[in-house]
Amino acid sequence: MKLSHAKAIFIWGTVLSSVIFLALTYDSQRSFSKRTHEEKLDEHVAAGKWVWQKYNCNDCHTILGIGGYYAPDVTKVMSYRDADWVRRFLKDPPAVWPAERKMPVLNLKDQEIEDVIAFLTWVNGIDTNNWPPKPLAVASAAAPNPGEEIFKTQGCSACHTVGGIGGKIGPDLTHVGSRRSKEWIEEQLINPKSHDPNSIMPSFAKLPEKDREELADYLSGLK
Amino acid sequence: MKYETQKIAYNYFLIATLLFGLQVVFGLITGAKYVWDHDPLINILPFNVSREIHINLLVVWLLFGFMGGTYYLVPEESETEIYSPGLANFQLVLFALIGVTAIVGYIFRWSWGMPFLEQPTILKIGIVIVALIFLFNILMTMLKTRKWTVIQGVLLGGLVMLALLFLFGIFFMKNLTEQYYYWWWVIHLWVEGAWELVTGAIMAFVLLKLTGVERELVEKWLYVETGLVLFTGIVGTGHHYYWIGTPHYWLWVGGIFSALEPLPILFMVIDTLRDVREKKIEIENKTAVYWAIGCAVMHFFGAGVWGFAHTLPQINKWTHGTQITASHGHFAFFGAYAMLNLTVIYFAVPRIKGVKLVRNGLSLMALRTMTFSMILIALSLAVAGIVQVYLQRVLGMDYLTVQGFMKLWYAVFWASAWGFAIGAFMYIVDFFRLSSTTSARAQQ
Incomplete structure (x- = not known):
């Protein structure tokens, strides 16, 4: 050549x-x-994107799969956490998710939290060619119990273990159905202090009654 | 060394070496946070800050090395002194100051928040000024004699491409998909485009000088290799456009082109080995040759093989955003660029210092230790990544629960990182020893 x-x-x-x-x-x-549904990209979303950058969230979390691998990917976070949960979490992350690996308290202003939620809600709507993929085990399983879904979206496993997976702050719930009735669990969700005045569990009275009922239904079935 | 101004390169190599050491320190701190979830530094140096310092130091020390290599190479290729040594030194000080400001700024939470491009805008403008000074000085030097060798042409092309692409990483875009689309023009088209041109030219120069093979042979291969790098690498950017909100056809286009990316890297290995085998002069500086061969091989495995392993969309769908990427990132940057810089340093510093380097035991020990440790780092992160893909992506387990199952592999990773740090320390000691060696001692 x-x-x-x-x-x-x-x-x-x-x-x-x-x-x-x-x-x-x-x-x-x-x-x-x-x-990317740009018609929904308003000034709150843009402000939220700047909050995301300003606090350098991306060097711990991935978004669209890009960034640090130290914390969960947030691309579709608004599909499995409700806005109220994210709001509480961002105000005081270790209190809401008391795991050993912690997110620092960033002292975000209320407006910043609202903006970042608007941003994440918009990101949730981006057409990512179906990424992240649905887990194969879930895709092939029967439709999940609605109460189990609520257990997940409300982040109960941060404190409670079921089947060996979850936190150790609260009691292990693997066999909770064999010691507590559905009614007892519903009461616990509304007012945790009714059974133990020293309980540190937050109240879930804010959940719609139907969700509480389904959650209690699921938990009381764990025998 | 034939030209007085080639000495300018030494200070660039010195700063590159110091920043490399600092990068390894921050790597150890960042890695420890995976091994022990409880982080005593969470309010002073949380993960995101230590990671941004770790990856910024990487980019900056590599750039210092490339600049040093360029200042060493251009006078010899152009057969003239550097246009303005004063500008070259000013550029060095300015770049170092911007680097230090960025790192101190990160500790005080001053960040632009896009990975690798965390430098606040004002500092990015400073970086553009540094790049312009550098390009001006190099171009003016080349214009003095107008000796357009292929090595010089490819090098200059790479440097211009490097500077132009950086502009795409400066602007804030409201649309995250669009922001990331152009962010990759900096990140991907640097490492799989511009940087390959710059380092390809530098490596061609080093091999030419070390082995004495015919210039035409070296330059022919340089054209073919960098031509194929750009042919596969430019459209190959598409392997980053699978899941970020970009059209579906990128799965096809990105998959096909990026699957070809290892090919030119394989050519580089063959080319390097052939140059050494068919040498026309007795190679004195064996140390530099070992580093060059190590670089070619590790470049191929780290960037080529490890990249190919998860570049096809059918696989990437599961591995994207997991520790598999971290495994590839460490392996590829070390093989392709860190080792290239160390090769150039072992080639150029003895010449600058007027030392005849033959076979340097400590350097080769550093080479073996770092290479072996980096392979362990890549393997342990890959296993952690496979555990993560299987438990989190396939079985759908919760992120943090899965991290618990990855602990053992994080520990292996961190222990290997200490091995790497020991190797890096040997190199740093050797660099300073070499810098202060007299000709007589080097002969021993």
Whole structure:
């Protein structure tokens, strides 16, 4: 091979790849508006994105799968946590999720919290080509118990263990159904101090009655 | 060393070496947070701060090394002195000051908050000024004699590309998808584009000088390798556009092009080994040759093989955003760029200091220790990542619960990181020994 051939490989390889890349960039750029629902991208979302950057959340958490691997990915967090939970969590993370690996208390202003929730809600709507994938075990299992879903979205496993998985702050609930009735559990959810005045468990009276009932139904079935 | 101004490179290598040491220290601190969940430094130096310092130091020390390599190479290729040594030294001081300000700023929570590009905007403008001074000085030097060797051309192309792409990482965009789309123009097109051109040219120069093979052979391969790097790497950016809100066709385009990315790296290994085998002069500086061969091989495994392992969308769908990426990141940056810098340093510093380096025991010990430890780091993070993918992604277990199951592998990772730190320490000691060696002592 002559030097001129090698040079041609260099030049044409670069030009061809650049042309393809720029053409696809043009097309991708046009698709962002629809794929990311830009009509919903208001000033709160933009302010929330800046809060996300200002506190450098991205060097612990991944978003769209990019960033630090020290804390959970937040791309779809608003699908499995309600806004009220996120609000309480961001005010005082270790109190709401008392695990050994902690998120620091950032002393966020109320407006900053609202903005970051708006941002995460918007991110939740981005069409990510179905990423992250649905876990295979869940996808192949029967529809989950609605109470079990509430157990997850409310983050109960931060304090309670079920089947060996979860926190150790509160009692192990693996066999809670064999010692507590459904009514007892419902009462506990509304007013934890009714059974133990020293209980540190937060009240879940804010949950709709139906959700509380389903949660109690699920827990009382754990025998 | 033929030209007086090639000495400028030494101070760049010195700062690169110091920052490399600091990067390893912050790596150990960051890694410890995985091993012990309870973090006593949570309010002073939380994970995000120690990580941003760790990864920024990486980029900055590599850039210092590239700049040093360029200042050493260009006078010899252009057969003239550097246009302005004063500007070169000013650029060094300015860049170092910006680096220190950024790191101190991070500790006080002054951050722009996009990974690798955490530098606040005002500092980014400073970095652009540094790049412009650098480009100006190099271009003016080349224009003095207009000896457009292929090595110089590829190097200059890489440096211009590097500076231009940085501009895409400066602006705040409201749309996160769009922000990340252009963020990759800096991150990916630097490491799998511009940096490959710069380091490809530097490595070609080093091999040319060490082995005495024909220039035309070296330059022909340089064209082919960097041509293929750009051909596969530019559209290969698409392997970062699978899941960030970009159209579905990127799964095809990114998958196909990035799967070809290991090919030019394989050529580099063959090329390096052939140059050494078919050497035209007796190689005196065996230390630099060992580093060059180590670099080619580790580049291939770290960037090529480890990258290929999770670049196809069918696999990446499960591994994206897990410790698999961290495993690849450590392995690839070390093999492709850290080792390249150390190769150049072992090639250039003895020449600058007028020392005849033959076979340096401590340096080779550092080479073995760092390489072996880095392989263990990559393997332990890969196993941690496989555990994570299986439990979290396949079985759907909660993030923190899964982290508990990964503990053992984090411990192996951290122990290996200490091994790496010992190797890095040997290198740093050797660098200062080499800097202060007289010709007579080096002969022993």
